[in-house]
Amino acid sequence: MxxxxxxxxxxxxxxxxxxxxxxxxxxxxxxxxxxxxxxxxxxxxxxxxxxxxxxxxxxxxxxxxxxxxxxxxxxxxxIPCVERELMLIKVNATTSNRAEVIELVHVFRARVVDISEDTLTVEVVGDPGKMVAIIQMLNKFGIREIARTGKIALVRESGVNTEYLKSLEAKV
Known part of the structure; x- marks a missing residue:
């Protein structure tokens, strides 16, 4: 584990x-x-x-x-924690698929931080699951490079377990 x-x-x-x-x-x-x-x-x-x-x-x-x-x-x-990670991901983005890549980036609340004729560099901040999900979605365009920070975490003083809350939402 x-x-x-x-x-x-x-x-x-x-x-x-x-x-x-x-x-x-x-x-x-x-x-x-x-x-x-x-x-x-x-x-x-x-x-x-x-x-x-x-x-x-x-x-x-x-x-x-x-x-x-x-x-x-x-x-x-x-322990209930706030966990975050930062990732920069450079993905192929030609004129024919650039709009689709940007739309996908916005769905993940990520942002484009650099653009060239054939690539976009995207900044993603979130929990490690979000990182895995956006990588899977951007793979079809072709990923050129990835740089990720390690996970950082702080204990939630509220004691609220968001993983538990997410599981309740999934059942509804």
Missing amino acids: KHTISVLVEDEAGVLTRIAGLFARRGFNIESLAVGPAEQMEISRITMVVNGDDRTIEQLIKQLYKLINVLKVQDVTT
Whole structure:
């Protein structure tokens, strides 16, 4: 199962290397990694997506806490969260299909950020499922390049589980 791990660390040289080394020594592949400043000065938030069962992830979290400069570790996989990812995708768009590509981009609430004679570069922001869906839809036009950030996530203070709400809407 894929787990989303949020780690608060002191913003110092070598912290990310130590965390990546811990994962590598245990044979874990980090599927997604995003690092950036957190809410306090000199603190960074690292958001990682890794594969593993609950017991293995629990052990990994204990090991993370042993590392210097690690302040807080949280598995947010089953906690209601706001999750986002950013993707830039360059797709073939000739004069004959450009209108269709742009219409599809608008359906996904994405936006065109660059245009050339035969391509469009599109910026997509949303949950990881949205990324997969737009890639599938744009594949028929021919995708030239993709650049994606890692997933970022913050716990919903409201506690509202939007996945649960989506499942209720699907039943209606």
